[in-house]
Amino acid sequence: MFFTEISESSTDSKEKMCKRKATGDGKASPAKKLKSLDQEEIKCSAKELEAAKICEFKAKYVELHKLGKGGCGTVFAGYRKEDNFPVAIKHIPEMNVPCKVKAENGKQIPMEVAAMLKLAAGTPGSSATVSLLDWFDLPKELILVMERPVPAVNLEQYIEEYAYTITEETAKVILKQLIEAAKELEDKNIFHRDLKTENILIETGSDVPRVRLIDFGVSCFCNERSRYTVFSGTPAYSPPEWMIHEYYRPGPTTVWQLGTVLYKTLHAGAFFDTLYVLEGSLEISERLSENCQDFLKMCFNLDPKRRPKLKDLLRHRWFR
The missing domain is CATH 3.30.200.20 (Phosphorylase Kinase; domain 1)
Structure with missing residues (x-):
């Protein structure tokens, strides 16, 4: 199912695609000529391989x-x-x-x-x-x-389309799947680093929305001791410990970003930035249930050590 590299050992095709030309005034040593021919052959081989891959793709x-x-x-x-x-x-x-x-x-x-x-x-x-x-x-x-799931839209588009009609029950369905997906990544020592509404697809072909994760462009392998001092991802959703101390860890960062996704899902049209949380100006809607508000506040704890672990999120009373 996955791509297998094409062999570079085809002598016939090399001879057809590469024309060896003598260079200089004819006085070059055999060793230099051989080196020049080897380099030319490598270039032709690389071009040949690239052309073959493009042809295979098309x-x-x-x-x-x-x-x-x-x-x-x-x-x-x-x-x-x-x-x-x-x-x-x-x-x-x-x-x-x-x-x-x-x-x-x-x-x-x-x-x-x-x-x-x-x-x-x-x-x-x-x-x-x-x-x-x-x-x-x-x-x-x-x-x-x-x-490419069809039909599907990213969560940002889904929120825009359904605007103010997304209920807490719908948000629970989406977030439960997201937490389970994040736990799968954690169990396989993969840190996505950029969980946000644009990187989450929602399959809309059934009554219950199905979540799909996309864009692992800044992902990395990690373990429980991993600690990062170079931020990769979307700055507005970076955890506060990065802004304050210039370091972050996989688990607490993922929980923070799950909180941002839930916040945007239930606050249609609202803009989120971690700076708002640091300044104390982020407003959580009072129309949400107390349990939902508490869940968001736990995700947005400024102390990464006091944020719940992924394995504990689904035990929160909001999901009961």
Whole structure:
């Protein structure tokens, strides 16, 4: 199902695509000529491999209109030719691929790919994360081909569409799935880093909205002791400990960001910024139940050590 690198050992195709030309005045040493030919062969081999990958991509998928553009790349709608399966195609410039990690086969692969592959290793269909179907690591860009749930909108659009009609019960359904998804990531030592309404898809094809997580562009692997001093994500949703002490940890940060998602879901049209919480000016609507207000306040505790852990969130009385 996943992309396999094309072999670079085809002598025939190299000879067809690479024309070796003598350089200089004819007095170059055999060693220099050999080195020059080797370098030319490597360049031709790289171009040949890139061309083959692009051909494979175009042979398998059709790219349609643009769905959106983020900080790391641009996403287009598309479909798989063999069965018309809807896909999302993400183009990420090489300069925006932050880091690579070593896969089990010893090869270096992009972190976003590694995270999605690890999440896909569980029971098929059980993960809230959209599936990675294919990927093409080219010299100038990384192309990711993912499933595209239809019909679906991101949570930001969902909130705008339903405006002031979203009830606490609907918010509970959405947040419960989000917490479970976040716990799955934690159990697999993956830190999303940028949970927000734009990075959450809501499948709208049934009476009960289904949550899907997208955009692992700034994700990383982590453990219980992980601590970060360089922030990656959306500044408005950064945890207060980052603004005050310039450090943050995966668990408390994820809980903070889940709180921001719930706040925006239940406060249609409201703008959220962590600075409002630090200034004491963030207003939580009094029309919400006391339990819901308490849940939000727990997520927005300025002390990361006093925020609930992911495993404890669903035990809060708001979900009873």
